[in-house]
Amino acid sequence: MRAHVSKKTLSEGLGMLERVIPSRSSNPLLTAIKVDAEGRGLTLSGTNLEIDLSCFVPAEISEAASFVVPAHLFAQIVRNLGGELVELELSGAELAVRASGSDFKLQTGDLSAYPELSFPGTADATLDAAELSRSLSSVRYAASNEAFQAVFRGLKVEQHASKARVVASDGFRLALREFSVIGEPRSLIVPARSADELVRVLRDGDARLSFSEGMLGVTTDRVRMNVKLLDGDFPDYERVIPKDIKLRVTLPAAALKEAVSRVAVLADKNANNRVEFLISEGTLRLAAEGDYGRAQDTLTVQQEGSEPAMSLGFNAKYVLDALGPIEGDAELLFSGSTSPAMFKGSGDAGYLAVVVPLRV
Amino acid sequence: MRAHVSKKTLSEGLGMLERVIPSRSSNPLLTAIKVDAEGRGLTLSGTNLEIDLSCFVPAEISEAASFVVPAHLFAQIVRNLGGELVELELSGAELAVRASGSDFKLQTGDLSAYPELSFPGTADATLDAAELSRSLSSVRYAASNEAFQAVFRGLKVEQHASKARVVASDGFRLALREFSVIGEPRSLIVPARSADELVRVLRDGDARLSFSEGMLGVTTDRVRMNVKLLDGDFPDYERVIPKDIKLRVTLPAAALKEAVSRVAVLADKNANNRVEFLISEGTLRLAAEGDYGRAQDTLTVQQEGSEPAMSLGFNAKYVLDALGPIEGDAELLFSGSTSPAMFKGSGDAGYLAVVVPLRV
Numbered sequence: 222m223r224a225h226v227s228k229k230t231l232s233e234g235l236g237m238l239e240r241v242i243p244s245r246s247s248n249p250l251l252t253a254i255k256v257d258a259e260g261r262g263l264t265l266s267g268t269n270l271e272i273d274l275s276c277f278v279p280a281e282i283s284e285a286a287s288f289v290v291p292a293h294l295f296a297q298i299v300r301n302l303g304g305e306l307v308e309l310e311l312s313g314a315e316l317a318v319r320a321s322g323s324d325f326k327l328q329t330g331d332l333s334a335y336p337e338l339s340f341p342g343t344a345d346a347t348l349d350a351a352e353l354s355r356s357l358s359s360v361r362y363a364a365s366n367e368a369f370q371a372v373f374r375g376l377k378v379e380q381h382a383s384k385a386r387v388v389a390s391d392g393f394r395l396a397l398r399e400f401s402v403i404g405e406p407r408s409l410i411v412p413a414r415s416a417d418e419l420v421r422v423l424r425d426g427d428a429r430l431s432f433s434e435g436m437l438g439v440t441t442d443r444v445r446m447n448v449k450l451l452d453g454d455f456p457d458y459e460r461v462i463p464k465d466i467k468l469r470v471t472l473p474a475a476a477l478k479e480a481v482s483r484v485a486v487l488a489d490k491n492a493n494n495r496v497e498f499l500i501s502e503g504t505l506r507l508a509a510e511g512d513y514g515r516a517q518d519t520l521t522v523q524q525e526g527s528e529p530a531m532s533l534g535f536n537a538k539y540v541l542d543a544l545g546p547i548e549g550d551a552e553l554l555f556s557g558s559t560s561p562a563m564f565k566g567s568g569d570a571g572y573l574a575v576v577v578p579l580r581v
Numbered sequence: 582m583r584a585h586v587s588k589k590t591l592s593e594g595l596g597m598l599e600r601v602i603p604s605r606s607s608n609p610l611l612t613a614i615k616v617d618a619e620g621r622g623l624t625l626s627g628t629n630l631e632i633d634l635s636c637f638v639p640a641e642i643s644e645a646a647s648f649v650v651p652a653h654l655f656a657q658i659v660r661n662l663g664g665e666l667v668e669l670e671l672s673g674a675e676l677a678v679r680a681s682g683s684d685f686k687l688q689t690g691d692l693s694a695y696p697e698l699s700f701p702g703t704a705d706a707t708l709d710a711a712e713l714s715r716s717l718s719s720v721r722y723a724a725s726n727e728a729f730q731a732v733f734r735g736l737k738v739e740q741h742a743s744k745a746r747v748v749a750s751d752g753f754r755l756a757l758r759e760f761s762v763i764g765e766p767r768s769l770i771v772p773a774r775s776a777d778e779l780v781r782v783l784r785d786g787d788a789r790l791s792f793s794e795g796m797l798g799v800t801t802d803r804v805r806m807n808v809k810l811l812d813g814d815f816p817d818y819e820r821v822i823p824k825d826i827k828l829r830v831t832l833p834a835a836a837l838k839e840a841v842s843r844v845a846v847l848a849d850k851n852a853n854n855r856v857e858f859l860i861s862e863g864t865l866r867l868a869a870e871g872d873y874g875r876a877q878d879t880l881t882v883q884q885e886g887s888e889p890a891m892s893l894g895f896n897a898k899y900v901l902d903a904l905g906p907i908e909g910d911a912e913l914l915f916s917g918s919t920s921p922a923m924f925k926g927s928g929d930a931g932y933l934a935v936v937v938p939l940r941v
Contacts, residue, residue: 294846294873301843315874323843327874483661483683486654513654514675514687 222286222311224258226278228302228320234265234278235296237444240421241274242267242292253330254292255338258309259285266338267292272415273338273447274422286311289330298325340445341438344429346404348385350441354423356387356398357416359546359572364413365391375410375451388458389413394539395458395575398546407432410451422446461575463556463563468526470500471567474551476520477505478544484509484516485537494537495579500555501530509537526555533558534579540564543574582646582671584618586638588662588680594625594638595656597804600781601634602627602652613690614652615698618669619645626698627652632775633698633807634782646671649690658685700805701798704789706764708745710801714783716747716758717776719906719932724773725751735770735811748818749773754899755818755935758906767792770811782806821935823916823923828886830860831927834911836880837865838904844869844876845897854897855939860915861890869897886915893918894939900924903934 238254246252257264259282266275288311295318299307304321311317311329318325357376365373368391377388384399385406409432411419422444431438439446481496488494488509499506500522507518533555543564544551550567559581564574598614606612617624619642626635648671655678659667664681671677671689678685717736725733728751737748744759745766769792771779782804791798799806841856848854848869859866860882867878893915903924904911910927919941924934 291873297846298843298876301839301846303839303843322840322879324877325847325874326876327847479661479663480682483658483663486657486661487685487687513651514685516658516686517684519682 222258222282222284222288222309224263224280224282224309226263226280226307226309228299228305228307230278231263231280231307232296232299234263234276235292235299237276237422238265238267238274239293239296241269241272241418243269244293250289250330250334250336252292253289253335254295255287255289255332255335257285257287258282258311259287263309268336268338271412271449272418273340274418275338275340275445276443287332288316289332289335290316290327291330295327298327338447340440340447341431341433343431344404344440345432346402346406346430347427348400348402348430350423350426350428352400353428354420356400356571357411358420359398360387360389360396361413361416361420362389362542362545363391363394363396363574364389364416366413368392370453371451372410372453372455374414375412375453375455376416377408377410377455378406379408380406388455390456390458392456393536393577394543395461396543396546396573397458398572400571402430404430406430409437410453410455411437411448412451415448419446419448461561461577462573463554463561463575465556466526466554466563467528467557468500468524468531468555470505470553470555471523471525471550472505472520472553474544474547474549474566477551478541480507480518480520481537481540481544484518485541487511487514487516488537493579495534496537496540497532497534498553499530499532500524528555531555531558533562534581535562535576536579539576543576546572582618582648582669583643584623584640584669586623586640586667586669588659588665588667590638591623591640591667592656592659594623594636595652595659597636597782598625598627598634599653599656601629601632601778603629604653610649610690610694610696612652613649613695614655615647615649615692615695617645617647618642618671619647623669628696628698631772631809632778633700634778635698635700635805636803647692648676649692649695650676650687651690655687658687698807700800700807701791701793703791704764704800705792706762706766706790707787708760708762708790710783710786710788712760713788714780716760716931717771718780719758720747720749720756721773721776721780722749722902722905723751723754723756723934724749724776726773728752730813731811732770732813732815734774735772735813735815736776737768737770737815738766739768740766748815750816750818753896753937754903755821756903756906756933757818758932760931762790764790766790769797770813770815771797771808772811775808779806779808821921821937822933823914823921823935825916826886826914826923827888827917828860828884828891828915830865830913830915831883831885831910832865832880832913834904834907834909834926837911838901840867840878840880841897841900841904844878845901847871847874847876848897853939855894856897856900857892857894858913859890859892860884888915891915891918893922894941895922895936896939899936903936906932 262279302320489511554563662680849871914923
C-alpha cells in the first residue's frame with residue numbers, strides 16, 4: 222500500500238479521532254487507530270467502547286490495505302511534518318511516513334485483534350448538524366458528572382409535539398432545548414460525555430440519525446459515529462417546570478451574568494455560593510455575604526406580574542450556568558420565593574432553564 | 582480615607598502583586614496586600630518572603646490612611662467591577678469598594694501585624710529594564726528547579742570585562758547572556774523563581790539596581806522590588822565552554838527546532854530522549870529510535886572546520902531549550918563527539934548555550 226494525502230486534511234481527521242481514542246488503556250489495542258486505505262481515500266476509525274468514530278480522508282491510493290498504529294503517536298508525527306503532502310507506505314509490519322526531509326518508520330499493531338466497528342447505512346431521521354450540536358451543548362451543563370443515578374449523567378432526547386427536545390437535569394436544576402427534525406426521533410438517553418464528543422465533531426450540513434438496540438448512529442458528510450445509549454427511565458421533569466408565573470423580570474443577560482459573577486466573589490463557598498435576588502420597583506438587587514465581607518449590586522429591570530416584590534436565594538454557579546446559552550435579553554420567571562424559577566432567552570422559544578432556589 | 586482611582590490602573594497594579602503574594606499561607610497575613618493611600622496615589626505592596634514588591638497607582642486621595650486586605654479577593658473584586666472609576670472608602674475596619682451599581686464591604690486585616698517592607702532609595706547600577714528581563718529569561722531554562730545544590734537553582738550575575746553577564750547551569754548544560762550596565766554590578770546569585778517574577782514585572786525604561794547584604798533591590802518607574810539572594814559559590818563554568826572548535830554548522834534555528842521536535846516524538850523517553858546528530862558533507866541528519874519505530878530528518882547546513890564529519894547524541898529537550906532564545910540562524914560549534922557543544926545565535930554575541938552530549 223502506498224498513499225499520498227494532504228497533511229492538513231489527514232491531520233484534521235487524526236485530531237478528531239484523537240479526542241475519542243484513549244491515550245492509555247489496559248487494552249493497548251484501544252489506543253490504536255485503524256486505517257483502511259482503499260479506493261479514493263483513507264478511512265480512519267477508533268473507539269473508546271462508548272463511542273465508535275470513523276472519518277474519511279481523501280487520498281491517492283495504490284494497492285488497498287488496512288493497518289493499525291498507535292493513534293496519538295501517529296497524529297503527533299503527522300502534525301509535526303513539514304511540507305504539504307504526506308506519503309504513507311506499508312511494507313510488512315512497518316508503516317513509513319514521509320514528507321520533505323523526514324522519514325519515519327512506525328511499527329503497526331495486530332490488525333486481526335482490532336475490534337470490528339460497523340456503522341449503520343440507513344437514516345431514520347435527519348436534522349441540521351449545527352443545530353443538534355448547539356442543542357446538546359446548551360443543556361449539557363445541567364447533566365451530572367457523578368450522580369448515583371445513571372440517567373442524570375445523560376441527555377434525554379425525545380419527540381415533543383412537532384419538535385424534538387433534549388433535556389438534562391441533575392435533580393437540582395434542569396435545562397431543555399427544542400429543535401427541528403425530519404423524521405421521528407426515538408426517545409433515548411445519550412451519555413453526557415458522549416454528547417460532548419458529538420458537540421466537538423458535528424459542524425455543518427446534515428446529521429443523519431439511525432436507531433438500533435441500545436445504540437444511536439450519527440452520520441455526516443465527514444464522519445460516522447455510534448454512541449452507546451444509557452438505559453433507564455428519565456424522571457418526569459415536566460412537573461418541575463413552573464406554570465403559574467407571578468413575576469417576570471427582563472434584562473440584558475450579559476449584565477446579569479457580570480453582576481452575579483461580581484457579587485459571587487464574596488459569597489460563602491460553604492453555603493452553596495448563595496446570592497440573594499431581591500426584586501421590587503423595577504430593580505433587581507443582588508446581594509452576597511461571606512467570611513470576608515458583603516457585596517451588593519443593583520440592576521434596572523423591566524418588571525411585570527401580579528406580585529409586586531419577591532426575594533429568592535440561588536447558587537450563583539447554577540444561575541451563571543442557566544444564563545450561559547442566553548444571548549441578548551434574559552427573562553426570569555418566578556412563581557414564588559421557594560418555587561423553581563425559569564430562565565429563558567427573550568424571544569427564543571427553544572431554550573429553557575429551571576433552577577430550584579436555596580432554602581432560607 | 583477616600584480614594585478615587587482608575588479601575589484599569591488599579592487592576593493592573595493588583596495583577597502584578599497577585600503574582601507574588603501567595604494565595605494560601607500558614608501565615609494568613611502573607612496573603613494580604615498592604616495599601617498606603619497618601620499624597621498622589623496608592624502604594625500597593627506585598628511579599629512572599631523571597632521577594633517584596635511595591636507598586637504605585639495614581640489616585641485622588643482625601644485623608645491619608647493605610648490598610649491590609651486579602652490580596653486575591655480584592656484583586657478579583659476590582660477586576661470584575663463595571664465602569665471606569667473605582668471609589669475606595671475606609672470606615673473603621675471596613676473597606677468599601679464602589680463602582681457603578683456595585684457596593685462591596687471588605688473586612689480589613691491587622692495592619693500592625695503586617696511585616697515592615699522597606700525599599701532602597703539609592704542606585705548602584707542602572708540598565709535597560711527590557712534587556713535585563715530578556716537576559717534573565719533567556720538563560721532561565723538552564724537553572725534547576727530541584728537540584729540538591731542551591732546555587733544550581735539560581736542565576737549568577739557578574740561583571741565580565743566591560744559587560745555584565747548572567748549564567749545558569751544545572752550541571753548538564755549551561756546558558757549565559759551578556760548585557761550592558763552603567764555602574765559595576767556586584768557578583769550575586771538570584772533564585773531562579775525570583776528571576777521569573779522579575780521577568781514578569783520588568784518592562785520598559787530603566788531598572789536601577791541596589792546592592793545590600795544578601796539582597797538585591799530593583800527599582801523602575803512603576804515598581805520597587807527586593808529580592809533575597811542565594812548564598813554559595815557558583816561553580817567555575819568557564820572550563821566547560823569549549824575553546825577548540827573543530828566543526829561549525831550554521832542553519833536556520835526555526836528549521837532545526839522543528840526537525841528536532843519531529844524526530845523526538847519517536848525518541849526513547851527512558852534513554853534521555855536521545856536524538857543523534859550526524860554531520861557530514863553539508864547535511865545534518867537527525868535520527869531517533871524508540872519502542873514504536875524510528876525517525877530520520879535531513880537538513881542542509883553550512884559546514885566549516887577541520888573535521889569533515891562528526892556524530893553526537895543529545896537529549897532532545899536540552900537542544901530545544903538551548904535553541905529557544907535564538908532567532909534567525911543558529912551556529913552549532915563542536916569540538917568532539919564526547920565534548921560539550923556550543924549553540925549560539927549567528928551574529929548575536931550575547932547569548933551562548935553549552936550542552937553536554939549523551940554517552941554512546
